[in-house]
Amino acid sequence: MSIPVIDISPFLSSDRAKLSPEALQTVESLYDACTTWGFFQITGHNISPTVVSDLETYTKDFFALPLEEKLALHVRNGGVAWRGYMPFEGERTHGKLDAKEGLYVGPDHPSDHPLTGMPLHGANQFPDTALPLMRHAILSYLDAIVDLGKSLTDAFSLALGLEREKLRDVWLTPEPVSIMRCFRYSVPEVNSSAEANSTNDAKVNEQGIGEHTDFGYLTILKQETEGLQVYSKDHGWVPVPVIKDAFVCNVGDMFDMLTNGRFKSVPHRVVLRPGSPARLSWPFFFDFSWNAPMRRLHLPHPHGELNLPQELTEEEKEEARVRWTGTTFKDVGGEWWQYLAKKVMKVFPDLKLPDFENNVAPSSRFAIAVPTGN
Numbered sequence: 001m002s003i004p005v006i007d008i009s010p011f012l013s014s015d016r017a018k019l020s021p022e023a024l025q026t027v028e029s030l031y032d033a034c035t036t037w038g039f040f041q042i043t044g045h046n047i048s049p050t051v052v053s054d055l056e057t058y059t060k061d062f063f064a065l066p067l068e069e070k071l072a073l074h075v076r077n078g079g080v081a082w083r084g085y086m087p088f089e090g091e092r093t094h095g096k097l098d099a100k101e102g103l104y105v106g107p108d109h110p111s112d113h114p115l116t117g118m119p120l121h122g123a124n125q126f127p128d129t130a131l132p133l134m135r136h137a138i139l140s141y142l143d144a145i146v147d148l149g150k151s152l153t154d155a156f157s158l159a160l161g162l163e164r165e166k167l168r169d170v171w172l173t174p175e176p177v178s179i180m181r182c183f184r185y186s187v188p189e190v191n192s193s194a195e196a197n198s199t200n201d202a203k204v205n206e207q208g209i210g211e212h213t214d215f216g217y218l219t220i221l222k223q224e225t226e227g228l229q230v231y232s233k234d235h236g237w238v239p240v241p242v243i244k245d246a247f248v249c250n251v252g253d254m255f256d257m258l259t260n261g262r263f264k265s266v267p268h269r270v271v272l273r274p275g276s277p278a279r280l281s282w283p284f285f286f287d288f289s290w291n292a293p294m295r296r297l298h299l300p301h302p303h304g305e306l307n308l309p310q311e312l313t314e315e316e317k318e319e320a321r322v323r324w325t326g327t328t329f330k331d332v333g334g335e336w337w338q339y340l341a342k343k344v345m346k347v348f349p350d351l352k353l354p355d356f357e358n359n360v361a362p363s364s365r366f367a368i369a370v371p372t373g374n
């Protein structure tokens, strides 16, 4: 039992004016996956294998650099742009340290970009001297994934009974806000005396990333090694197998709320096994544009060739309400940037951004508080 694997090539290659029967089937499969698991893997996505293998190569080279060189690119130097190196165990989930280090990257905004200086906007920190080709490799990958995210958005729009370009227009214009985290998970080595004494096992940190849901719209993740698990009401914690060339996609909390609970944002985590090799993964957070209105979608009654979207049962509506009480948000309203601002305020306590009363406490995932303004 595992999350669905969907070949999206029929949708990508279909005539825009009139979808082929296979493309309609792909849209329906995406709908089924988002309304049940909230997670799926995609194949047939047209992203060049070279772009992906370059990402893998340079990420490995980056993590192999001496610690001082990585620390010189510390995420705190990048301020609210939230780009740079996050040291091992620099973050926690629900108070517990995550056994991973990361490099956070995003589209490279020049200093005159209108949103430079705002959360998740600004310049990257790449090791340009040690790895001069890394910058181009990562930025090429990001471009490709943004395109993929836009195509998936069109498919979601159709799956929800809306015009193909509707969600792209309302949610992603002029440009989506995005960030990718390149992660290297590893279990700290246990010394032999601790190994001999099984009562010490509890000291080993097997939490790669603790149970959580993602916060925004859509996550598109590349994983090289197993370890990711998804929670299903019917099946408990289910491992997500590594499929070569596939991307793992999942619905975020805000996407769930904006679809009135049709698409589900579900808990997931990474569990590490002591003695297993380091695990690399690249979650890409594809989010709404800065000013996108956070309004619940008015979804038409089931219509069109696929007779979607389906009505929720009373039980499903109640389940959705329960899911939402567990998320970061109290309610929906305002614009996307206000949610982002709340989220980063915890990490950047002296960031002066207008408050947004409808939202609740921001994330408590970060183990370090990063002062701004040097």
Ligand SMILES: O=C(O)CCC(=O)C(=O)O
Pocket (backbone or CB within 6 Å): 181, 183, 209, 214, 221, 223, 228, 268, 269, 270, 281, 282, 283
């Ligand atoms: O690394 C993974 O497989 C999952 C990462 C994740 O869930 C996250 O960063 O939100």
Ligand SMILES: [Fe+2]
Pocket (backbone or CB within 6 Å): 212, 213, 214, 219, 268, 283
């Ligand atoms: Fe996640």
